Amino acid sequence: MTLKIGVIGTGAIGQDHIRRLTNTLTGAEVVAVNDINLDETKAFVAREKLGAKVYDNGQELIRASDVDALVVTSWGPSHAEFVLGSIAAGKPVFCEKPLATTAKDARSIVDAEIRHGRKLVQVGFMRRYDAGYRMLKAALQAGTIGEALMVHCAHRNPSVPDTYTGDMALTDSFVHEIDVLRWLLDDDYVTAQVVNGRDTRRAEGGLRDPHFVLLETRKGIRIDVEIYVNCQYGYDIQCQVVGETGIANLPEPMSLLLRKDASLSQAILTDWKQRFIASYDVELQEWINSTRDGEVHGPTSWDGYFASVTADACVEAKRTRAIVPISIDDTPAFYARR
Ligand SMILES: NC(=O)c1ccc[n+]([C@@H]2O[C@H](COP(=O)([O-])OP(=O)(O)OC[C@H]3O[C@@H](n4cnc5c(N)ncnc54)[C@H](O)[C@@H]3O)[C@@H](O)[C@H]2O)c1
Numbered sequence: 001m002t003l004k005i006g007v008i009g010t011g012a013i014g015q016d017h018i019r020r021l022t023n024t025l026t027g028a029e030v031v032a033v034n035d036i037n038l039d040e041t042k043a044f045v046a047r048e049k050l051g052a053k054v055y056d057n058g059q060e061l062i063r064a065s066d067v068d069a070l071v072v073t074s075w076g077p078s079h080a081e082f083v084l085g086s087i088a089a090g091k092p093v094f095c096e097k098p099l100a101t102t103a104k105d106a107r108s109i110v111d112a113e114i115r116h117g118r119k120l121v122q123v124g125f126m127r128r129y130d131a132g133y134r135m136l137k138a139a140l141q142a143g144t145i146g147e148a149l150m151v152h153c154a155h156r157n158p159s160v161p162d163t164y165t166g167d168m169a170l171t172d173s174f175v176h177e178i179d180v181l182r183w184l185l186d187d188d189y190v191t192a193q194v195v196n197g198r199d200t201r202r203a204e205g206g207l208r209d210p211h212f213v214l215l216e217t218r219k220g221i222r223i224d225v226e227i228y229v230n231c232q233y234g235y236d237i238q239c240q241v242v243g244e245t246g247i248a249n250l251p252e253p254m255s256l257l258l259r260k261d262a263s264l265s266q267a268i269l270t271d272w273k274q275r276f277i278a279s280y281d282v283e284l285q286e287w288i289n290s291t292r293d294g295e296v297h298g299p300t301s302w303d304g305y306f307a308s309v310t311a312d313a314c315v316e317a318k319r320t321r322a323i324v325p326i327s328i329d330d331t332p333a334f335y336a337r338r
């Protein structure tokens with residue numbers, strides 16, 4: 001059976017996901033789309049020659065009888081409303097990160113899903129599907145570098161759009177590290193500290209940039225992450241785990257190593273779409289397959305909630321300059337790992 005999908009939010013990643021659902025992946029068809037920018041959506045549907053119906057109301061799209069499952073790719077603050085609408089309609093939903101922009105909203109999703117009685121929500125934490133991070137996790141599980149002691153990371157974007165404001169470095173960008181490091185280390189966080197220093201002159205509209213975030217885990221592992229979203233030179237994701245007997249680095253994306261004109265060089269990607277292109281494909285194909293089986297195999301709304309609790313703690317840590325404790329209930333049995 002072909003999974004009939006409705007997509008809410010046809011901006012950068014919405015268009016990208018619609019193209020991969022339509023042209024690259026198997027088992028799904030985009031039959032409905034919605035965006036508050038109706039004109040651009042209609043133009044996109046025409047440009048891509050999609051057979052999808054354009055809705056001017058997201059909740060109406062969710063309830064449409066020919067829509068089996070939802071993909072939510074609108075701005076973060078609107079995610080909770082659409083995920084809650086999908087749960088109310090009893091339909092599976094893939095929601096791009098963050099699940100919600102506050103822990104309170106994420107918790108309301110968890111509570112609604114538990115009340116519904118069946119898991120319906122998967123969160124778009126695609127780094128868990130990246131071959132490099134999977135290699136790193138396999139090495140840690142095999143004990144290749146002994147027990148992990150420290151992790152050093154960098155999350156660098158060349159620049160950000162005007163819509164990137166306030167604390168999005170923490171709630172929208174850093175949220176990737178929050179999820180992937182918890183998954184990588186199989187650990188939870190207990191404290192967060194955020195340090196700002198000299199800001200780049202490229203940071204506009206009151207944005208602080210860069211940030212340093214320091215996390216401490218239950219096992220005592222110390223993590224430092226630089227989030228620098230106007231670095232100019234490329235899209236660069238770094239992760240280095242320091243273990244008892246060695247150091248493991250996230251592999252660089254494959255690219256040609258050139259010896260030319262008296263220099264040795266290797267290109268750096270500039271766009272998240274290219275950096276994680278394979279991960280998005282694997283993530284969404286697995287989501288289509290498991291959804292057709294009536295299951296959720298990927299990051300759950302509990303993972304999304306945990307990420308929001310941690311992001312909220314970071315926002316508070318940034319405001320207060322204090323070391324903020326992170327506390328969360330034990331994982332409910334409903335979300336116990338398969
Ligand atoms: N997993 C990833 O690596 C990744 C990459 C990019 C974006 N994202 C996430 O995807 C989401 C969208 O990001 P983007 O880069 O595509 O942003 P974008 O601004 O390019 O697109 C967002 C779209 O949502 C629409 N929209 C906003 N509010 C809406 C509402 N209430 N109803 C319907 N449409 C609405 C906007 O008009 C816009 O077209 C964000 O949550 C972002 O964090 C995730």
Ligand SMILES: O[C@H]1[C@H](O)[C@@H](O)[C@H](O)[C@@H](O)[C@H]1O
Nearest residue numbers: 155157172173174176229272
């Ligand atoms: O929405 C994007 C996306 O999630 C990218 O993967 C991340 O690097 C950016 O910082 C974020 O703004």
